[in-house]
Amino acid sequence: MTKTAVRLVDATVTVNAGSSNEKNILDHVSLELQPGDFVTVLGSNGAGKSTLFNVIAGSLALTSGQIYLGELDVTHMSEIDRTKYLSRVFQDPKLGTAPRMTVAENLLLAERRGKSRRLRNRNLTKTKMAEFATLAAKMGNGLDSRLEMATGDLSGGQRQALSFLMATQSQPELLLLDEHTAALDPKTSAQLMAVTDQSIKAEKLTALMITHNLEDALEFGDRLIIIDAGKIALDVQGATKQALTITELLTYFNRY
Numbered sequence: 001m002t003k004t005a006v007r008l009v010d011a012t013v014t015v016n017a018g019s020s021n022e023k024n025i026l027d028h029v030s031l032e033l034q035p036g037d038f039v040t041v042l043g044s045n046g047a048g049k050s051t052l053f054n055v056i057a058g059s060l061a062l063t064s065g066q067i068y069l070g071e072l073d074v075t076h077m078s079e080i081d082r083t084k085y086l087s088r089v090f091q092d093p094k095l096g097t098a099p100r101m102t103v104a105e106n107l108l109l110a111e112r113r114g115k116s117r118r119l120r121n122r123n124l125t126k127t128k129m130a131e132f133a134t135l136a137a138k139m140g141n142g143l144d145s146r147l148e149m150a151t152g153d154l155s156g157g158q159r160q161a162l163s164f165l166m167a168t169q170s171q172p173e174l175l176l177l178d179e180h181t182a183a184l185d186p187k188t189s190a191q192l193m194a195v196t197d198q199s200i201k202a203e204k205l206t207a208l209m210i211t212h213n214l215e216d217a218l219e220f221g222d223r224l225i226i227i228d229a230g231k232i233a234l235d236v237q238g239a240t241k242q243a244l245t246i247t248e249l250l251t252y253f254n255r256y
């Protein structure tokens with residue numbers, strides 16, 4: 001049997017059950033990712049992309065179906081407990097970092113992902129600061145020279161780069177990127193996207209990335225899925241993904 005990184009079996013979320021507004025916002029979705037898969041996720045507004053991420057992360061419970069991380073059935077595991085295995089980066093740079101803490105303190109906190117979150121600043125030794133500077137330097141945006149700056153004083157791009165670093169620094173078994181470059185200007189967004197791609201490849205991370213940028217969805221990752229009305233409407237990988245065009249992708253959006 002092939003090892004899986006994440007597996008959804010018939011995952012369904014029903015809202016307004018029993019009323020005339022009853023709806024499956026996630027509708028019997030079965031999806032399996034192998035370790036190292038980098039999957040881009042497209043879909044129109046309200047299609048169910050965030051719902052998919054919410055059920056994987058544990059912030060929304062399934063009505064029926066199962067979710068596995070590796071071999072572990074996490075269907076009923078709390079969101080907090082799932083952070084031992086997965087990380088999520090949101091669109092808003094303010095989410096995911098503590099504003100009054102310095103960049104180095106945030107990185108120290110992220111190192112303790114899934115363990116006790118008690119922070120001891122004496123752990124920020126010279127060696128640790130040098131290690132964090134090397135880590136931050138790979139973001140290529142000056143974050144490494146701001147390790148002692150309060151995170152709330154960073155630019156949006158630097159803060160989002162920090163969120164990404166924090167999400168990846170302990171090599172999560174699954175990385176959820178929820179439109180993580182959407183709030184950034186085009187240059188900053190392209191820079192973070194390039195670092196994202198490099199990190200996922202270098203660290204062989206398994207990742208799902210929601211984006212509304214069709215070019216990014218085609219350029220990055222080795223698999224692409226489109227969510228439509230809570231279902232997977234398209235799931236392509238390898239050469240089939242490479243052969244996809246923007247025009248073909250648009251046919252999935254022009255139906256509405």
Ligand SMILES: Nc1ncnc2c1ncn2[C@@H]1O[C@H](COP(=O)(O)OP(=O)(O)OP(=O)(O)O)[C@@H](O)[C@H]1O
Pocket residue numbers: 015016025043044045046047048049050051052
């Ligand atoms: N708790 C809830 N109760 C009722 N309806 C909900 C709930 N959460 C989400 N929905 C609905 O489910 C549908 C899917 O929402 P979701 O946020 O997953 O879409 P999305 O694809 O992420 O959209 P966007 O691109 O706008 O972020 C929407 O119609 C939304 O209004």
